[in-house]
Amino acid sequence: MTPTIPDTVATLRDIARDAGVTAHVHATRLTGPAGTTSLADTEPVAVASLYKLPLALVWADLVAEGRLAADQPVRLAAPNRMPGPTGVAMLLDDVTLSTRDAVRLMLAVSDNACGDAVLDLVGRDRAHAHLTRLGLPATLVRQGSAEETRAVLRDTGTDGWAAAQRVLADPDRAAETSQYDPALASAATAAQLGQVLRLLWSRPGPTHDTVRDALAHQAWRHRIGSGFPHDDVLLLGKTGTLGRLRHEAAVVRFPHEHPVGVVVLTRAARPERHLPRVDAAIGELARVAVGPLRLADDE
Amino acid sequence: MAGGYPPEVDLLRHLGFFRAVADVRHFGDAAADLGMTQPPLSQGIRRLERHLGVRLFDRDARGVRITAAGQQLLPAARDLLDAADDLVSAARDLALPEQVRLGIAADLEDAVPGLLRDLAAGGTAVAPTVAGSVELVDLLRDGLLDVGVVRHPGVHDGLTAGEVLVVPTRLVGADSTSLGHITLPVAVPPRHHQPPAHDQLVDALRRAGHSGAVVEARDAAQRRALVAAGTAVGLVPVVDGAAEPGCPPLRLRVVLPHVTRRRPEVDHDAVAAAIAAGLG
Structure with a gap:
């Protein structure tokens, strides 16, 4: 493994300090010679919606093993769904769709209703057993979106998501929630999520292609994508957001280079909910971390 | 000495008598300088002379004159007394742990003296450091401060922080009380003192209709100078008195070392509560 260049780490620290964030960074070349950049990448962090990424890996593995059917219909009845900001979770009526479409919505627009449905289908015990077999901790998927939402409502003493967000975003108080705590929420280290990407990219086959393609369709490009404002650079990513937490795991594909x-x-x-400077800093952190790992794929 | 006991000489004390008399050449005046009466002073000098085996002063009708021997011994006496003073003050410095090493965000400006006076009145001895919040957080992490009052929001991983303290502010040097009508930039501390708090203030200025233009000035004196020169307006905290509605408040938090890393001789929670009460 290429050791991380000290200057890169110092630059990452400076970017984080300037943006007013605590940052954990892990970048790794997915094919070709091994190479890694890291900043505090072994410290557990609550990952918010990033639980959907390892969940998608587990789902695709189970489908590839023939234990689940990708086209199995999922019925998401409106009264049973926890309302959320995007996708099926923001719709009004009952929805039926295939499991693989649910996986695609869960990844492309971070649909909470689909995330909960996929977790139900995979089963928490089966997900944990599989993650353990992969050498990943079960805490990656400790709970789904509905449980996360319920915990935030409880912690903020509110009965609706909008009110809960106002409490978390109040500049005049330091609101806390159990969902910031890696001991209570779905949690991972940056290095572990890097390993999830590595596994996802090492699997051939149509089901894993479906997952990778859904990541390429992510509806926003304001975080890691802001560090790569190049139309010919493909970004396949998944964000996670809750209150002060802003995360993303992504694969950056420069043409004719190994994916990172x-x-x-x-x-x-x-x-505050809207912090464009922090989103831009995430792009900057990614750009600085990926830079030393860029390598032509004919080498 | 009666009873055959050795002379009761307290060397440093009696050398102090020697120096005092040598300085003013008068027993009465020297006694007054030392805050004592003349008889014990004279007795002390006699004891010292007996102990040293030389006469230090000649006393006659014309007054007090230092002897040749006294003149020779005087510099060594002064050196000994100075060294003793140094020792005492060095010991006092070492006793500083009794004081609370308090870091105060420079953003508090004119509210700093009042805060320190309140703490002193409450019986808390303080060794203050006024600096930017990021620097104070680093000092807290390095164990060089016991308590910090830093600007919020900021990163303080590994430390424990209290509730957010919201201190109202008012404009100075402005021809309007409405930020939306002010065209001058606002004089503010350097952004690197606490980047997220700085950015939050700029956003709040824009939200209020101001352009968000700021001049980063290194300290309060520089900010006051800019305001006096009419090139910027000031935005200053108001701890008690007339705040202006619509002005973005100064947000602060009292930050302490992690519980396991606190000096046991300091009552951190009591100091934090006193500060919160003073600013609240």
């Missing part, structure tokens, strides 16, 4: 997986997990000092 990069994970940036941040906790902002500022509580």
Whole structure:
């Protein structure tokens, strides 16, 4: 493994300090000679919606092993869904779709209703057993989105998501929630999520292609993508957001270069919901971490 | 000495008598300088002379004159007394742990003296450091401060922070009380003192209709100078008195070392509570 260049780590620290965030960074070349950049990448962090990434890996593995059917219909009845900001979770009526489409919505727009449905289908015990077999900790998927939402409502003493977000974003208080705590929420280190990307990219086959393609369709490119404002650079990513937590795990594909997986997990000092400077800093952290790992794929 | 006991000489004390008399050449005046009466001073000098085996002063009708021997011994006496003073003050410095090493965000400006006076009135001895919040957090992490009052929001991983303290502010040097009508930039501390708090203030200025233009000035004196020169307006905390509605407040938090890394001789929670009460 190429040792991380000290200057790179110092630059990562400076970017984090300037943006007012605590940052955990792990970047790794997914094919070709091994190479890694890291900043505090072995410290557990609550990952918010990033649980959906390892969940998608487990789902695809189970389908590839013939234990689950990708086209199995999933019925998401409106009264049983926890309302959320995107996808099926923001719809009004009952929805039926295939499991693989649920996986695609769960990844491309971080649909909470689909995330919960996929977790139900895979089963928490089976997910944990599989993650353990892969050498990954079960805490990667400790709970789904509905449970996360319920915990935040409880911790903030509110009865709706909008009110809960106002409490978490109040600049005049330091609101805490159990969902910031890696001991209570779905949790991972940046290095472990890098390993999830590595495994996902090492699997051939149509089901894993479906997952990779869904990541390429992620609806926003304001975080890691902001560090790579190049139309010919493909980004396949998944964000995770809750209050002060802003995360993303992504694969960066420059044409004719080895793909590089990069994970940036941040906790902002500022509580506000809209912090473009922090999103841009995540792009900057990713760019600096990926830079030394770029390598032509004919080498 | 009666009873055959050795002379009761307290060497440093009696050398102090020697120096005092040598300085003013008058027993009465020297006694007054030392805050004592003349008889014990004279007695002390006699004991010292007996102990040293030389006469230090000649006393006659014309007054007090230092002897040749006294003149020769005087520099060594002064050196000994100075060394003793140094020892005492060095010991006092070592006793500083009794004081609370308090870091205060420079952003508090004119509220700093009042805060320190409140703490002193409450019986808390403080060794203050006024600096930028990021620097204070580093000092807290390195164990060089006991308590910090830092600007919020900021990163303070590994430390424990209290509730957010919201201190109202008012404009100075402005021709309007409405930020939306002010065209001058706002004089503020350097961004690197606490980047997220700085950014939050700029966003709040824009939200209020101001351009968000700021001048980063290294300290309060520089900010006051800019305001006096009419090139910027000031935004200063108001701990008690007239705040202006619509001005973004100064947010602070009292930050302490992690529980396991606190000096046991300091009552951190009591100091934190006193500060919160003073600013609240």
